[in-house]
Every structure is written in structure tokens, then in C-alpha cells.
Amino acid sequence: MLVRVLVAPDFLFKLEQNQGPPVHPVNAWELASRLSFMLWSSVPDETLAREAASGALLKDEGLRAAASRMLRDERAGALAREFAAQWLEFHHFDAHTKVDTGKFPEFTPALRADFHHEAVAFFSHIVRNDRPVREILSAGYTFLNGRLSRHYGIAGVEGDAFVQTDVSQHGRGGILGMGALLTKTSYPHRTSPVLRGNWLLQAVLGTRIPPPPNDVPKLDESVASAKSLRERLERHRADKACASCHDKMDPLGFALEAFDPIGRLRTKDEAGIPVDTSATTRDGQTFEGVGGLRSYLATRDAEFLAVFCRKLLGYSLGRVILPTDQPLLDAMKLRLQKEDGTFSTAVLSIIESRQFTQRRND
Numbered sequence: 215m216l217v218r219v220l221v222a223p224d225f226l227f228k229l230e231q232n233q234g235p236p237v238h239p240v241n242a243w244e245l246a247s248r249l250s251f252m253l254w255s256s257v258p259d260e261t262l263a264r265e266a267a268s269g270a271l272l273k274d275e276g277l278r279a280a281a282s283r284m285l286r287d288e289r290a291g292a293l294a295r296e297f298a299a300q301w302l303e304f305h306h307f308d309a310h311t312k313v314d315t316g317k318f319p320e321f322t323p324a325l326r327a328d329f330h331h332e333a334v335a336f337f338s339h340i341v342r343n344d345r346p347v348r349e350i351l352s353a354g355y356t357f358l359n360g361r362l363s364r365h366y367g368i369a370g371v372e373g374d375a376f377v378q379t380d381v382s383q384h385g386r387g388g389i390l391g392m393g394a395l396l397t398k399t400s401y402p403h404r405t406s407p408v409l410r411g412n413w414l415l416q417a418v419l420g421t422r423i424p425p426p427p428n429d430v431p432k433l434d435e436s437v438a439s440a441k442s443l444r445e446r447l448e449r450h451r452a453d454k455a456c457a458s459c460h461d462k463m464d465p466l467g468f469a470l471e472a473f474d475p476i477g478r479l480r481t482k483d484e485a486g487i488p489v490d491t492s493a494t495t496r497d498g499q500t501f502e503g504v505g506g507l508r509s510y511l512a513t514r515d516a517e518f519l520a521v522f523c524r525k526l527l528g529y530s531l532g533r534v535i536l537p538t539d540q541p542l543l544d545a546m547k548l549r550l551q552k553e554d555g556t557f558s559t560a561v562l563s564i565i566e567s568r569q570f571t572q573r574r575n576d
Contacts, residue, residue: 232575237333240573242266245277249565252530253284255292274566281565283293285558286342294337301525302417304333304394313476314402321397321476328362329394329477335376344556346476347522350389351418351511354382365393367479385472385479385504390419393477400475404484407447407467414466419514421523442487444468465493469507519547523560530564542567 219225222504228251230244240248246266250258258266261281270276283288300304313321335357340349358379363371368384371377383388389395399410415421447464471489474480483489491503493510501510511518523547528535535543546563553559564570 229575232294232573234575237572237574239272239571242271244573245271247569247572248279249281249284252531252565253293253561254287254289255296256289263546270407275410277565277571278562281561282558285561288342290341290381291334292337293341294334297529298337298527299333300529301391302333302389302395303413304392304398307333307394307398310394310398313397313540314404317403318476323356325361325365325393325476328359328365329397331359331376332362333356333389333392333394336389339378341557344535344558346555347519347550347557347560348512348515348555351518353388355380355387355414356392362393364508365476365478375462388508390394390470390504390508391473396470396473396477397475403475405471405473405475407443407464407471408460409467410469410470411463414511415463418511418521420524421462421517426459442485442490443483444471444490461496465495467562468493469501469503469510472503482560516547516551519550519555521548524549527564527569530561531569539569542569 224230228247230240231238237423243266243357246258246262249271250256250262261269261403262284265271265276265280271280296305308327310326310330315321336353337350339345339357340347355378357376358366358368358371358381359376360372361374362376363369363379364387366381366385367386368379368381381391385391388403395413396410399413401409412423415423444497449459457501469491471483472479472481472491481489491506492500493502493506494500495510499510501507520543523543524535527539527543527546542563546560549559549563
């Protein structure tokens with residue numbers, strides 16, 4: 215009997231009824247499972263099961279109350295470990311080994327784990343405290359322990375526990391100053407304005423950059439070939455085939471050049487040349503450093519909110535986004551722009567939608 219249970223499809227898979235009209239509401243148990251796996255990446259707890267059994271979950275007010283409770287629970291940290299990590303590409307960073315530890319011996323396994331914990335703690339705070347989504351970019355705080363604060367050169371934090379820390383006076387805050395993301399978008403031995411700019415364009419602004427053509431020459435890595443990495447990239451962009459993409463990516467990456475490949479602030483690059491964090495976009499906008507980059511990204515708020523909504527909806531539904539989802543995405547973005555723009559605003563938009571509460575037969 216035990217073997218029969220362990221191999222039963224109902225035990226192994228999250229199944230839903232596939233009978234009835236082509237489109238039909240999911241039942242209370244299926245809705246509870248959808249909600250739990252969306253917010254907790256796990257099965258419903260006893261409270262949610264009782265709400266499903268009583269039918270309370272099938273009422274709008276009951277569904278909203280259940281979601282609000284679950285978002286405050288510590289298990290909602292799964293949204294940071296899974297959704298945010300997949301979206302912003304720091305998933306499993308605690309196993310990241312790309313850094314040249316011969317050149318950067320400070321990058322120990324313990325520091326790598328701290329980088330990952332900082333990102334998870336930050337996004338868990340956004341979710342569980344229902345903070346505005348815009349704080350992902352604009353926050354003046356992060357979460358540090360003693361080791362990470364010393365690595366960043368920030369005084370006042372001791373011990374192993376991660377605490378919320380105001381870092382606005384240190385050129386950090388939000389994702390733009392996080393070691394995990396700065397290291398993830400660097401090469402093992404040096405920074406890369408191209409990788410960092412491309413990450414900002416695609417993950418944060420939703421602007422797809424095509425891969426380079428096969429005949430595009432590689433960047434000259436010789437330090438002697440030019441005085442700075444910026445000059446080498448400018449020579450690279452002189453090729454028209456390169457300029458079309460690099461004119462979009464490079465300025466955003468240049469603004470983050472004050473951070474070295476393992477997330478420390480610096481005034482000189484790998485060649486000992488003073489760092490230049492000034493940037494000029496393709497349309498002539500100029501800014502400097504992480505502060506200027508944050509202000510520039512604020513002018514593209516609609517694009518950021520659009521990609522956030524798209525990523526969260528796809529994660530919540532467990533499928534690719536379809537053209538029929540566009541009205542929901544537009545409504546989600548409008549609510550975030552008109553209201554206070556908190557994380558729960560986006561979640562409630564999804565769980566109240568027909569995409570979440572109904573099923574289309576295969």
C-alpha cells in the first residue's frame with residue numbers, strides 16, 4: 215500500500231481537474247495549492263487548508279485575507295530565494311565560483327554566502343513588509359553582517375546576524391550596490407561595463423539585446439592597448455556593427471565602474487587609472503555614478519514596472535506569458551503607478567485574475 219501511495223500521480227504531481235467546460239474555475243483545494251506554491255514554494259499549511267475546506271478561499275475577501283497573511287509569514291521568503299533570484303539572476307549565487315581568487319583572495323566561501331544572504335534578506339524584507347516595488351532600485355538601505363560591512367567599508371555593524379543598515383551615504387542601497395549582482399556581472403579578473411549594462415537593460419528594463427554577430431571582433435584585453443577599459447570599449451564601438459548594441463549597454467555599465475569585481479568601492483581600475491563613472495546615453499542624457507544611474511532609471515519607471523509585472527505573472531502562473539495576458543499586465547502596472555505600488559498590490563492583481571482562479575483545459 216505504501217508503494218502504491220508513493221508512485222500515485224496525485225502524490226508526485228500538483229494535479230488539477232481537466233474536465234468540464236473549456237475554461238472553468240479551479241476548486242478551493244486547487245486554488246489553495248496555487249496560492250501556496252506561488253507565495254511559499256510549498257504546500258498549503260493547516261490554516262489555508264481549513265479556508266479551502268470551508269469555502270472561504272473562494273470568496274474575494276477570503277482570498278485577499280489569505281494572501282495578506284501568507285505574505286507576512288516567514289515562508290514568503292521563498293519569493294526572494296526563487297522569484298527574485300531567478301528574475302535578477304542571483305539564483306544559487308552561494309555556489310558561485312567564477313571569481314579569480316588568486317587575484318581576489320578576499321572572496322572566500324563565507325563572503326560569497328554573505329553576498330547571497332544580503333540579496334535574499336533584502337527581497338524578503340520587500341515582500342514581508344509590503345514595501346513599494348520601486349525600492350528594489352531606489353532603497354537607501356540593505357542588510358549587512360559584520361563581515362560584509364567590513365568588506366564594503368561600512369562601520370557600525372558587528373556579528374554574524376544580518377541587520378537592516380542605512381547605506382545611502384556609501385553609494386549603495388537596493389540592487390545597484392549589492393555584491394552578488396556586481397560580482398555576477400563581472401569577469402573573473404576585471405569588471406565589465408558591457409555585462410553590467412546588458413544585465414540592467416534586460417533584467418531591469420526588459421530591453422532585449424541580441425547576441426553579437428559571429429564576425430564581430432573581440433575586445434582587445436591588452437592593458438597596453440589603451441589607457442583604460444573605457445578607451446578599449448570606445449575603440450570597440452567604433453565598429454558600426456558593435457556600436458548599435460554597445461551604445462545602449464556601455465553607459466549604464468560605466469556608471470557602476472566605481473565597484474570592483476567583488477563589489478568594493480574603488481577610485482582606480484585594474485590598471486591603476488582613476489575610475490570614470492560618467493555616462494552619456496544614446497539619446498544624449500548624461501549622469502554619473504550609481505546616484506546618477508538611479509535617477510536615470512527612475513525616468514524609465516514604466517519599463518521597470520512592466521518587466522516586474524511580467525516576471526511575477528509568469529512565475530506565479532508557472533508558464534510563459536501569452537498575448538491574452540497583456541490586459542492583466544497593463545492593469546497591474548497601472549495599479550502600481552496609481553496606488554502606493556507595494557508588493558502586495560501586484561500579488562493581489564494576480565490572484566484575483568481569471569488567469570489565476572480559472573483553468574483552461576489542455
